[in-house]
Each structure stands twice: as C-alpha cells, then as structure tokens.
Amino acid sequence: MSKTLRYGILGCGMMGKEHIRNIALIDGASVTAVADPDGAMQTENQAMLPEARFCHDLDELLSVDDFDALLIASPNYQHAEQLLTVFERTQLPILVEKPICTTIEDVARVREAAAAHPAPIWVAMEYRYMPAITQFVKQVRDGDIGPLQMATICEHRFPFLEKVGDWNRFNRNSGGTLVEKCCHFFDLMRLLTQDEAVRVMASGAADHNHQDETYEGETPDIIDNAFVIVDFASGKRAMLELNMFAEGSRFQERITAIGPKAKLECLLPGPGRFWPEETLGPAPVSQVIVSPREPKGPIESEIPVDPTILEAGDHNGSTYYQHVGFYKAVTEGAEVEVTVEDGLKAVVIGMAAQESIRSGRAVEIVDGGFGFNAV
Template sequence: MSKLVRYGLLGSGMMGQEHIRNLALIDGAQVVAIIEPNPQMRERSLALAPGAATFDSLEEMLQSDIKIDALVIVTPNYQHADQLLTLFERTELPILVEKPVVTSLEQAVKVHAAASKHPAPVWVAMEYRYMPPVAKFRQQISSGDLGDMKMLSIREHRFPFLEKVNDWNRFNRQTGGTLVEKCCHFFDLMRLIVESEAVRVYASTGQDANHLNESYSGEMPDIIDNAYVIVDFANGKRASLDLNMFAEGSRYQEEICAIGPKAKLECFVPGPGRFWPTDTLGPAPIPKVVISPRNPKGPIELDIPVDETLLEAGDHNGSTFYQHLGFYKAITEGNKVDVTIEDGLKAVVLGLAAQESARTGRAIEIIENGLSYQ
C-alpha cells in the first residue's frame, strides 16, 4: 500500500488545476488544501479535488489545524519568493515550487540562503526535463551517438501568453520578463544537456505582434513576444534559443537540436493537444526524435508517443505527472531531488541576464558560479 502524502496547493488557476489532475494519478497522493482567493478558480479546483479545504491566503492556511505533508506553489511568479521565504521560516515541509523560483536577483540571494537551511526536499518545477521525447533526446546524447556535443539549439514557436487571473502575466515586473517566465525551462535544459555553467549571454528581442492593443488601467503590456539568445558555457560549448510567440500554426511547438562530430540529433515536441484542430488536420502530431549520422548518412526517426491519460491531464506532454512522481518518491523514499533550488535560480539568472542584454544591447557576463551576472 502506498504511503499517503497530503498536499496543500498555493494557487489553483490553470496550471494549479493541471497539478491537481496529475496528483490524482499517483496512488498515495491526495490534495487536502487549496489556497485560492478567486471564486471561479476555487470552484474549478474543488471539482477536481472534492472535499479539499479552501483558504483565501497562506496565513489562513498556516493558522489552520489541517494536516499537510507537502506543499505545491502554483501562484503568480511575483509571489513565489515571498511565499518560499515564509514557508522556509515557518514550516519544515517538502515543497515543489513552479518556475520561475524568483523574478529578481535580490530575491535569488535571499531564497538561496534560506533554502540551504530547509530540512525537507525542495523541488523546482521544470516540466520540460520530463517530457518523454526530451528524456529520450537526453538519453541519446548520453549514449555518445553524437560524439562530444558542441552545439545545442532550442526553438519554441508557439501561441501568445494566455489570459491569467487579473492579467498578471502582461508585465515584466510581475513575471520577471518573457525570458524568465517562459524561457527559464530552456535555460535549465541548456545547463542540463551541456553539463557546464554559462559564462556569457547575448539576446536580441522584440515586442512585435502580441498584446499591442491591450491596456490595463491605462498601462500597456511590456512583455516581449520574440527573441534570439546565445549562451556561451565554461566548457566551450554554445547554445541558442529561438523564441516566437505568434507562430502557433506550426506542427511542432518545440524543436531541439544537438550537434557533435559524429551526428546531429533532433527532438520534435507538439504543443497542447487541446489547441490542435483535429477537425481539419486529423490527430495531433506524435513527438519524435531523429538522429542523423554523418556516416552512413541518413536520418533515423523514432516516434515517442505519450500516454493518452497523461495528455488529458495537462498541456505538457505528460511531464507534470513524471515530475510529481519524482517529488512523491523524494518525500516517501528519500530519493534525490532532480531540480534543486540552485538549478531553478541559475535558470532564472540566465533569463534575467538575457533580459538585461536585450535592454542594454551588450553581452552579459555570468558570475558567482551562475548565480549572478554583471
């Protein structure tokens, strides 16, 4: 019989509800508390977790006598740092926190120091690591089929930012900027695959198509919708990001490419199935990994299908489930945390440095072992 872990959720908007659906697939996981001040989001989350206690604030939950074994932070970005610091100070509970961990360098310093003293597992939600095609892509690189990988490129061509409660994701001050909010996932993948720390970042960005006619209390959104980013690593390897958020007509949303002296390896990941027009185009595309050796020439394609149950549970190709399964095992079996606070912070620092590079037009140096920039 699986050990029961009772979860409390901080936030149950669109992504919070995805977490609830995926936790429901794990034997032994039970959502018992939800902090959600928005009535509509609260009603939707209770439909997924009937009987869960609900609260309007973190303080209200902490003062209650409800028994909680682990916490999941799925609130807007700008709330993460303060909530983490509060939980580090007042609890000893395991925590899974959605990306980005923080939205500023000042917050990064405080969270890094406080996290080092927390006695329980702290896991940063970097879903892209756990997508089955990306996991296969990483496995192929580790097998040595490419030789010593030299170049890595990540392309995400996707839909614009979705509408969120109170439109919090329309402004850099609340998200950290698009290259933090959206792209810390990709900077995490770069560090993971390249197996080195970044030393330099250069970015060129634009706000060219999305949200240009929107206004909130007289204020125009300032989030970018496209970018090129180049990252140099300490081991001499290089990576690039090509982001476009007005290209949702593509068959694949993410395309990842690694090149070594022996071969090229590609990974193709479709976007959320609920956005695919099955009525006109048929079934959604299947993820795939393609290896193209130099000798003998010729691509070898592998389909990497994702379990239909997992696809129905969220928009991230099953990765939210695998991530939660790892977190559950870290709590119940003492397994290691795959994505540490330091991993999460370094991914954010790269995003912040890229935002600063775009603002200033200069390359930004990464210092302090990836935890700051100048």
C-alpha cells in the same frame, strides 16, 4: 506506490489545475488543502476536489496541519516571498513552480534560506520530464552524437494565455518573457551541456502580441520574440529562438544537439487541446531523430505518451512524471532532481538575457552562476 502524500496547493489557476489532475493519477497522492484569493478559481476547483479544504491565502493554508507537502503554483512575483515564509514557518517538502523568483535581489535570499530548509525542495521544470526530451537527453549522455558542442532550442508557439488579474502581461510581475517561460529552456541547456553559463547575448522585442491591450492605462511590455545565445565555460554554445506568434506549425518545439558524430533532434507538439483535429486529423506525436554523419541518413523514432497522462495537462505528460519524482523524493528519500540551485541558475540566465536586450550588450554571468553584471 503504497505510501501516501497529502498536498497543500498555493494557487489554483491554470497551472494549479494541471497539477491537481496529475496528482490524481498517482496512487497514494491526494490534494487536501488549497489556497487562492480568487473566488471563481476556488469554485472551479471545488468541483475537482470536493473533500479538500479551501482558503484564501498562505497564512490560512498553514494554520491547519492537514497536508504533508506544499505545491506553490501562484503568480511568479509571489514565489520568493512565499518561499521565504514557508522556510521560516515550516519544515514541509516543497514543489515550487518556475520561475523560483523574478528579481536578481531575491536570488541570494532564496538560496540562503533554502540551504537551511530540512525537507526536499523541487523546482518545477516540466520540460525535463517530457518523455521525448528524456529520451533525447539519454541519447546525448550515451554518446550518440559524440561530445556535445552546440545545442539549439526553437520554440514557435501561441501568445501568452490570459491569467487571473492579467498578471503575466508585465515584466514586473513575470520577470519578463525570457524568465517567465524560457527558464525551462535555459535549464535544459545546463542539463544538456552539464556546464555553467558564462556569457549571454540576446536580441528581442514586443512586436505583435498584446499591443492592442491596456490594463489601467498601461500597455503590456513583455517581449514576444527573441534570439538568445549562451556561452558555457567549456566552450559549448547554445541558442534559443523564440517566437510567440507562430502557432500554426505541426511541432511547437525543435531541440537540436550536435556533436562530431551526429545531429540529434527532438520534435514536440503543442498542447493537444489547441490542435484542430477536425481539419488536420490526430495530433502529431513527439519524435526523436538521430542523423549520423556516417552512414548518412536520419533515423526517426516516435515517442508516444499514455493518452490518460497526455490529457491531464498541456506539457506532453511531463507534469505527471515530475510528480512521480517528487513523490519518491518525499516518501522514499529519492534524490531531488531539480534543485533550488538549478532553478536559480536558469532564472539568472533569463534575467541576463532580458538585460542584454535592454542594454544592447553581452552580459557576463558571475558568482558561480547566481548573478550577472548588469550594465
């Protein structure tokens, strides 16, 4: 890669740091400006980026023309307003972390403004770019299972980590657990089915995590476990099983796709830094397993990740591969693979799931995937 791409980053917390480490692995890419209001975060990141300009907010970041593309990695509830400001004031290419917004009211505003923006806008759905998931999706597309009929995503993981200001402890800031993190999975469902959701049914609760915490007298209201069933227009179905107090297993996620010819599974370990290597040995490696109906018997394949890329973040190497795609979209005119439409529709499914839990009813997806019928 010979062309150069200078990044400005808005938000340099946990995910911002992961982006910085991965950008550093791409020849021709660099971070030249960073904005974050938290002094401690600025200090930590200055050690990683001694040559970069550090500032406090978006206005200050945009006041100097010293970067070519903007990465938004701020708290969820800030994304929509920040995007609208950037659309209004710049023509910059944008990579925005998921969720692209956290309220149904912002869906139409962001969609309309994004349609008029002249540069690439890429929504950061890291799970698409985990090498094992890339292989898994390829085998579904290649017809290894026949026509896909059912998909299941099971995530058994650790509780939400601490974030600056503890913003992720409340639905009003994060959009709710099924928006904040699970929009990744609803995006995968759309990618696998190549279809649009029409109905969402969910059951979930806050049963164990964060119940002994208080913030200015408030107890966190984010759920820590759920089942979500998504019906698609063609009759295909997908289900999410989420548990955030089950981090003791060998694999964090199991994704299954089933058709009339076979079952296909993808097994993904959690972040390597949490794996107790001193007692359990080396961290597990991702696997893709195909189990044909005839002849019966699973065929297992390990999908390793380059150690340097693996160590640059918590997402099984995906952040690096995502940045390679964004780099090519900006510098070579390659296709944007995760569009604003993709980001918004995944968020709407998550919002509908949160509403289904609240109301105890199935929720219809309307407006071509950009809305739902709240009860």
